[in-house]
Amino acid sequence: MLIQQKANVCSTSKSLQTPLHFAAEMGHVDVVASLLDAAGKQLIVMKDQGNWTPLHHAAEQGSVDIVELLIFVSFLCDPAPAPPSPSFHFSATAAPHPCC
Numbered sequence: 001m002l003i004q005q006k007a008n009v010c011s012t013s014k015s016l017q018t019p020l021h022f023a024a025e026m027g028h029v030d031v032v033a034s035l036l037d038a039a040g041k042q043l044i045v046m047k048d049q050g051n052w053t054p055l056h057h058a059a060e061q062g063s064v065d066i067v068e069l070l071i072f073v074s075f076l077c078d079p080a081p082a083p084p085s086p087s088f089h090f091s092a093t094a095a096p097h098p099c100c
Contacts, residue, residue, distance in 0.1 A: 009039045015049040024054035024070070027063045036073050044074055 003009060009019055020043040023031040032054070035043060047053055055074075058066035 003034055003038045009035050010042060010046070012046075012048075016046075017048045018043055018046050018054070020044070020046070020054045021048055021052070021057055024063065024066050025057035025061060027058075027061055027066065029063070029065045029069065032058075032066050032069060036069070041074065044070055 012018055013022075018035075020032060020035045020039075023035060044054060055067065055070045058070060
């Protein structure tokens with residue numbers, strides 16, 4: 001609904017979290033997909049005050065669908081190989097979740 005009203009999906013809270021950070025942390029895959037459609041990779045790479053991306057938040061919560069979606073969209077936007085990011089390291093070393 002906010003997207004339809006032309007809300008700024010790149011706005012941040014005082015802790016520098018975007019709507020994508022919140023949606024990823026709360027496990028709302030449909031909202032994550034809508035936000036990505038509206039803003040794309042620009043939101044994926046934004047870091048909050050703790051230096052976390054939405055991928056960090058999704059991985060911490062064990063939101064497998066969101067982790068996969070964020071990785072997939074990141075790859076579509078930039079298919080060039082890159083060194084593993086701290087997000088992937090966090091995903092692999094956090095408490096065991098099905099995504100790890």
